[in-house]
Amino acid sequence: MTADADPSSDHAPATNRWTPAIWLATGLGVSRDTPAPGTVGAIWGIPLALAITQLPGWGWQLAAVGGLIALGGPICGQAARDLVRIGEASDDKDSQSITWDEFSTVPLVYLFAPEGCWCGPWLVGGFALHRLFDITKPWPCRQLERLPGGWGIMADDVAAAIYAGASYALLWRWLGAA
Numbered sequence: 001m002t003a004d005a006d007p008s009s010d011h012a013p014a015t016n017r018w019t020p021a022i023w024l025a026t027g028l029g030v031s032r033d034t035p036a037p038g039t040v041g042a043i044w045g046i047p048l049a050l051a052i053t054q055l056p057g058w059g060w061q062l063a064a065v066g067g068l069i070a071l072g073g074p075i076c077g078q079a080a081r082d083l084v085r086i087g088e089a090s091d092d093k094d095s096q097s098i099t100w101d102e103f104s105t106v107p108l109v110y111l112f113a114p115e116g117c118w119c120g121p122w123l124v125g126g127f128a129l130h131r132l133f134d135i136t137k138p139w140p141c142r143q144l145e146r147l148p149g150g151w152g153i154m155a156d157d158v159a160a161a162i163y164a165g166a167s168y169a170l171l172w173r174w175l176g177a178a
Contacts, residue, residue, distance in 0.1 A: 017086045024100060025079030031099040039131055041099020045106020046127060052107045062111060068104035069158060076100050077150025101154050105161035106130050112165030114172055125171065129164035138163060 018029070026032045031041035052064045079098050083089035088097070109126045133141070134157055141163075144155035 017088075019079070019082045021075055021078035022082050024075050025098045027099050027103055032097045037096045037099055038102050038134065042102035042106055042127065042131060042134075044099070044103035045130070046123060048103060049107035049110045053110070058111070061107075065104075065107045065111060068107070069154060072100045072104050072154045073150040075150065076153040080150065080153065098153060101157040102130075102134065105154075105157040108158065108161035109165045109168055112169040114169070122168075122172070126164065126168050129167050130161055133160035133163040133167075 022032075023029060027041050027044045030044070031037035034040045048068075052061050055061050055064055076098050079100070080089065080095055083095050083097065089095040106127060109130050113122070113126065137145075137156060137160070141156040141159045144159055145152045147155050
């Protein structure tokens with residue numbers, strides 16, 4: 001066996017570096033080598049949110065978002081460990097290339113939306129609010145990052161999405177109904 005064929009070798013082919021967890025957590029690799037990976041990854045959340053709105057009723061939509069968030073803890077935790085193992089991250093905290101936390105929580109923002117506010121400006125507004133709260137990390141977002149493993153990666157984005165969703169609903173009430 002040559003060094004190139006050995007997955008544990010420093011010279012392993014790049015394809016051996018794509019574990020299923022890394023593949024999923026990086027949005028099929030889109031956010032792995034891109035500037036502003038959190039924003040690029042969160043963009044995946046918009047079509048995901050639109051797909052989720054096709055489910056029959058708010059309960060099913062909430063279950064779908066909850067499922068994505070529940071899967072995110074283990075997926076992000078494993079991806080973080082895998083990125084450390086292959087030398088693409090220095091610790092198993094929230095690597096910038098992991099964006100499952102962004103794209104799986106963007107749909108949560110739109111669960112706060114009243115029916116009928118899926119037009120372009122409101123869709124962009126919900127996305128922008130999510131990014132604002134994810135980047136600025138108001139209390140308790142930053143503290144939630146301290147949770148162990150993938151749960152710390154996910155929890156701050158869930159809190160940011162709740163802040164964004166509540167702000168979105170308030171803005172809709174003040175501006176959208178006018």
